[in-house]
Amino acid sequence: HPHLRxxxxxxxxxxxxxxxxxxxxxxxxxxxxxxxxxxxxxxxxRAAMRDAGLDVGIHYAVxxxxxxxxxxxxxxxxxxxxxxxxxxxxxTQKAAIAxxxxxxxxxGKTDAELEQAIGLGIGQINVESAEELAIISAxxxxxxxxxxxxxxxxxxxxxxxxxxxxxxLAANKFGIPFDNALGLYARxxxxxxxxxxxxxxxxxxxxxxxxxxxxxYARVAELVRAARQAGLDVSTVDCGGGLGIxxxxxxxxxxxxxxxxxxxxxxxxxxxxxxxxxxxxIGPAGVLLSSVILRKEAGMDVPFVITDAAMxxxxxxxxxxxWHGIVPLAPHAPxxxxxxxxxxxxxxxxxxxxxxxxxxxxxxxxxRIAILDTGAYGSVMSxxxxxxxxxxxxxxxxxxxxxxxxRQAVKELWQDEIIPTHATEQA
Ligand code: LLP
Numbered sequence: 455h456p457h458l459r460x461x462x463x464x465x466x467x468x469x470x471x472x473x474x475x476x477x478x479x480x481x482x483x484x485x486x487x488x489x490x491x492x493x494x495x496x497x498x499x500r501a502a503m504r505d506a507g508l509d510v511g512i513h514y515a516v517x518x519x520x521x522x523x524x525x526x527x528x529x530x531x532x533x534x535x536x537x538x539x540x541x542x543x544x545x546t547q548k549a550a551i552a553x554x555x556x557x558x559x560x561x562g563k564t565d566a567e568l569e570q571a572i573g574l575g576i577g578q579i580n581v582e583s584a585e586e587l588a589i590i591s592a593x594x595x596x597x598x599x600x601x602x603x604x605x606x607x608x609x610x611x612x613x614x615x616x617x618x619x620x621x622x623l624a625a626n627k628f629g630i631p632f633d634n635a636l637g638l639y640a641r642x643x644x645x646x647x648x649x650x651x652x653x654x655x656x657x658x659x660x661x662x663x664x665x666x667x668x669x670x671y672a673r674v675a676e677l678v679r680a681a682r683q684a685g686l687d688v689s690t691v692d693c694g695g696g697l698g699i700x701x702x703x704x705x706x707x708x709x710x711x712x713x714x715x716x717x718x719x720x721x722x723x724x725x726x727x728x729x730x731x732x733x734x735x736i737g738p739a740g741v742l743l744s745s746v747i748l749r750k751e752a753g754m755d756v757p758f759v760i761t762d763a764a765m766x767x768x769x770x771x772x773x774x775x776x777w778h779g780i781v782p783l784a785p786h787a788p789x790x791x792x793x794x795x796x797x798x799x800x801x802x803x804x805x806x807x808x809x810x811x812x813x814x815x816x817x818x819x820x821x822r823i824a825i826l827d828t829g830a831y832g833s834v835m836s837x838x839x840x841x842x843x844x845x846x847x848x849x850x851x852x853x854x855x856x857x858x859x860x861r862q863a864v865k866e867l868w869q870d871e872i873i874p875t876h877a878t879e880q881a
Contacts, residue, residue: 455738455826457491458781465783466824470853473743474783477822480846480857482745483763485833487519487858489527489851491739492829496533499731502709506717508727513557515695515732516542518830523849523858524736525549534577536695536730540567543574553577557692557728559606559656561627568593572601578728580606580654580692582629584638587645594647601647604654604692607635609673613658613666613696616774622657622670629655632673636680643686650687652725653677656694659733662707664715667693671719678723691720695730699737701827702777707734733830740829742768742845743783746821747800756794759817764799765806766839768825768832772805779826780809782817790815797823801840841867 457469464472469488476486496512503510513534516525520542526549528535534555535546546556556576563571563579563586571579572594581587581603594601608629611622621628630638635653642650657670671693678688693716697707716727744763751757770776780797793816797809808825817823836844843862848855 457488457739458741458824458826460781460785462785465785466781468741469850471850471855473741473824474822476848476855477743477745477783480848481861482743482822483761483767483845484743484861485740485828485845485847486743486824486855487521487524487736487740487829487847487849489523489739489849492524492527492736493531495735495739496528496531499709499729499735502713503716503727503729505710506713506721508713508717508721510693510713510716511555511726511728513555513692513728513730514735515730516546517834518732519736519740519832520545520834521847521858522549525551534728536732540564540570543567543570543576547574557654557730559654559730565589565593568601569597572597572599575599577602578651578690578692579603581642582606584630584634584641587638587642587648591645591647597647599647600649602649602651603642604652604690605630605635605639605642605650606654606656607632607674607677609655609657609670611657611666611670611673613661614663615658615660615696615698618774619659620657621659622655622666632677635677636684639677639681640684640686652688652690652692654692654694654728656730657696659696660698661696662698662704664711667696667712667715668719670694671715675719675723678720678725688723689726690728691723691725692728692730693720695732695734697731697734699733699827699830701779706738709734737827737830740832741824741826742828742832744823744825746817746819746823748819749817756796756811758796758798759814760798760800761808761823762800763808763825763845764801764840764842765803766801766837766842767799767845768808768828769835769837770828770831771808772803773835778808778828780812780814781824781826782815783822783824786815801842838862838867843867
């Protein structure tokens with residue numbers, strides 16, 4: 455984490471800003487995102503593609519972190535967006551990302567969402583089934599428009615990642631079965647209201663090696679060649695997202711290696727290429743700050759450190775057994791003693807656990823920690839379970855910080871709730 459540094463007096467710093475100063479002002483729990491880190495990582499992806507001699511559009515996967523401040527940065531830096539809902543599409547428009555730079559993925563797009571996308575004239579819709587293709591053709595024809603589509607192919611490749619985030623196996627709900635893709639592409643090429651651009655694929659998330667990518671792209675290349683042989687036009691291949699980061703000690707996925715895989719399998723097809731990265735650019739850029747409510751030690755083999763952040767804030771550990779680094783904010787002496795500790799939130803579920811048997815210095819009541827690598831799939835997956843207001847969010851840029859979302863007020867939790875008037879009262 456080149457953007458995180460332990461300062462002997464200020465404690466943990468992110469992009470040159472003391473995280474303690476942010477926590478003093480805003481309180482905890484609080485998400486802090488490093489805008490410089492996000493920009494640098496996106497630029498590295500762009501450079502990796504360019505240096506491989508590839509023309510690759512980068513469509514940031516909005517689902518990883520859909521904050522308007524993030525989308526504004528994405529738009530200003532000239533990237534596109536990959537969206538999966540009408541809500542995400544509306545956010546990209548609020549952030550002024552040009553419709554031409556938007557790709558719409560997802561296994562169940564509603565008619566209303568398709569109308570919204572086709573009406574805006576977005577760049578590309580990734581079609582996930584024969585049924586959806588027919589619906590898109592009908593909607594676009596009715597609107598007097600042309601929808602630009604790719605077919606999302608399920609290559610039946612094992613991405614070797616967590617089962618809940620694997621998408622490229624035949625048994626998963628995603629994409630068109632490989633064996634049906636050519637026939638459906640021929641149909642797409644002649645349907646009214648539809649312009650068939652080519653193919654897309656996405657095999658899963660947190661992928662750390664290039665093997666699964668190469669296997670998937672080889673199959674897609676096979677399809678492109680077969681389609682062309684059948685006299686069909688293919689101009690585009692969308693390579694999906696999924697590049698993984700280092701949560702623990704595993705080496706992170708390398709954009710240069712991804713570029714190599716794309717070039718090796720798809721480089722000579724003369725198609726316009728795209729990727730849809732979410733986690734890789736933004737995951738390592740963010741931390742979640744939290745304070746120790748209390749330390750529960752009496753009668754325990756391993757002490758419980760109970761934090762003011764919980765599974766409703768960061769769901770990944772409870773949902774995927776994900777491992778996130780935990781670092782005290784206070785400067786600690788080198789060689790300070792560490793001991794196995796369970797780090798848990800206050801929610802009334804045993805799954806509300808951030809870490810078990812983690813080796814940490816003794817964290818006293820009131821001390822603060824940073825939970826690392828929470829820029830992606832962190833705040834976006836938060837809920838208000840247990841009537842816990844959404845945490846504050848802060849963006850660090852150019853050595854200064856700004857609140858980009860104040861902590862939710864308790865009364866906002868019920869502001870849209872309606873107590874029905876009862877028949878007896880009406881009478
Ligand atoms: N494109 C498509 C079609 C996707 O479904 C996804 C992610 C992406 C791109 C971006 O993938 P990424 O580059 O971020 O790996 N909540 C889970 C991750 C779910 C990923 C869903 N799809 C987690 O916290 O691990």
